[in-house]
Amino acid sequence: MSWNRTFIESLKEWDGNTSEKSISINDVAVYLGLTIGGQDPLENIDRGLAFLEERINYLVEKESIQEQFLVESLIEFTTKYLAKFNGDRGRCELALSEWEKIIAVNFSRENKMLLVNAKFKEMAKKHRDFYKTLSEEDKTKTIGQLYKETKAELDN
Known part of the structure; x- marks a missing residue:
């Protein structure tokens, strides 16, 4: 939940x-x-x-x-x-x-930890799914570099 x-x-x-x-x-x-x-x-x-x-x-x-x-x-x-x-x-x-x-x-402290862990698992899955979409070259770049490249492409 x-x-x-x-x-x-x-x-x-x-x-x-x-x-x-x-x-x-x-x-x-x-x-x-x-x-x-x-x-x-x-x-x-x-x-x-x-x-x-x-x-x-x-x-x-x-x-x-x-x-x-x-x-x-x-x-x-x-x-x-x-x-x-x-x-x-x-x-x-x-x-x-x-x-x-x-x-x-x-x-409660225990239920909060369950909620935090569920959110962490959800975010980890999103990161794994995102990583799978990257090319081998893009996998060597930082998030900042990917952001700048994407922003530059969108601005053009």
Whole structure:
């Protein structure tokens, strides 16, 4: 499972475990999505989790934001957001407590290592696949040299 998927599943788990809360999962998800540059909150209010997941995927895949960094930032931001949300103090504290328990399990040191290792294996495969596409001459060049040559070809 990816960092993003684990985060989204954690939000779903939090929603399922905290029926007595004064903020909805869609409210949290849309707020997080807007915080990381998402647009059109009114169009996305009923599909908050999908909106958030799409936004995270966009930032990781198209903008090259490191997934681990982004998700860990969102976890921290969500925790702080829930901590300062004062709708009904008793229910808010229960919601925050439940969130912290879920995060402690889903993003434990061991589970983080599994996520890091999965990402490492994925990147290693991409590097191997890229290496296979290179000519024998290109295999002796540095990434910087390949980049300069490719850029020069594209500029012409």
